[in-house]
Amino acid sequence: MDNSKIIEALDRDPLAQAQSAADQIAKITKKLSHQVALVLGSGWISAADSLGKPTHEFSATELPGFINPTVAGHGGKIRSYDLNTDGKITSVLVFLGRTHFYEGLGMNAVCHSVRTAVKAGCKSIVLTNAAGGINRDYKVGQPVLIRDHISLTAASPLSGANFVDLTDLYSKDLRNIVKQSDSQLSEGVYVHWRGPTYETPAEINMMRTVGADLVGMSTVPEAIAAHALGAKVLAISLVTNAAAGVTGEKLDHAEVIAAGKAAATRIGDLLAKVLPKL
Numbered sequence: 001m002d003n004s005k006i007i008e009a010l011d012r013d014p015l016a017q018a019q020s021a022a023d024q025i026a027k028i029t030k031k032l033s034h035q036v037a038l039v040l041g042s043g044w045i046s047a048a049d050s051l052g053k054p055t056h057e058f059s060a061t062e063l064p065g066f067i068n069p070t071v072a073g074h075g076g077k078i079r080s081y082d083l084n085t086d087g088k089i090t091s092v093l094v095f096l097g098r099t100h101f102y103e104g105l106g107m108n109a110v111c112h113s114v115r116t117a118v119k120a121g122c123k124s125i126v127l128t129n130a131a132g133g134i135n136r137d138y139k140v141g142q143p144v145l146i147r148d149h150i151s152l153t154a155a156s157p158l159s160g161a162n163f164v165d166l167t168d169l170y171s172k173d174l175r176n177i178v179k180q181s182d183s184q185l186s187e188g189v190y191v192h193w194r195g196p197t198y199e200t201p202a203e204i205n206m207m208r209t210v211g212a213d214l215v216g217m218s219t220v221p222e223a224i225a226a227h228a229l230g231a232k233v234l235a236i237s238l239v240t241n242a243a244a245g246v247t248g249e250k251l252d253h254a255e256v257i258a259a260g261k262a263a264a265t266r267i268g269d270l271l272a273k274v275l276p277k278l
């Protein structure tokens with residue numbers, strides 16, 4: 001199917017498309033349900049190696065509603081893992097790469113992975129991303145738990161009189177579980193910036209002034225969509241560059257990918273440890 005037909009169907013009934021995609025995942029994996037979903041953003045994909053061997057891997061485009069991701073360094077693959085902790089199996093659905101708002105395909109395309117995951121049974125959704133560090137204490141290669149967000153796109157994946165509370169969007173319970181594995185982890189406020197341009201130094205100063213620690217082009221719509229369906233959300237940024245004006249250096253996508261590769265083992269081991277506990 002061509003992309004415009006896929007988007008049309010998604011926009012007509014996003015939850016029906018998510019249900020169809022979830023049914024197809026159950027068919028492919030022969031698993032009635034998954035418990036946890038993990039969305040791996042740029043910089044995080046090689047961290048999947050720490051999870052061991054997946055039971056299944058397939059292209060997202062085999063499922064209804066998915067469009068091929070276009071950005072270099074992103075996957076477009078979905079994997080199913082059975083993580084074994086003391087004999088207890090946790091089935092984890094892993095999305096390698098995501099659709100971004102800046103691609104212009106609309107919010108339903110951006111949120112289709114997490115909606116599919118919730119329909120597949122996932123009660124906890126882990127969202128990862130690469131982000132620019134606004135907080136001057138952050139170092140490149142450092143993971144940061146997202147505690148709250150500021151949406152500078154102000155674009156919502158929801159429509160209608162659907163007044164969803166967001167006071168515990170980034171579940172405190174899930175953050176505490178992660179901090180039991182790594183007590184050194186910082187928490188921060190993430191700004192959603194539409195992109196695809198990075199910010200100007202003046203915009204980064206504005207963000208710092210209003211209380212932001214991190215900035216990126218993803219995660220916020222997916223977190224809202226997952227929360228609206230009743231799932232708990234954990235979100236982790238990998239700081240892959242200092243935001244514009246922080247160091248005086250220019251921003252470069254290749255640098256982002258390299259910083260992700262360098263941190264892959266640390267963040268992969270963290271994920272492998274915490275996923276079964278969520």
Ligand code: 8IG
Nearest residue numbers: 130131132193215216217256
């Ligand atoms: I990686 O500095 C990454 N993604 N908006 N700004 C924005 N997104 C980003 C940045 C950044 N670094």
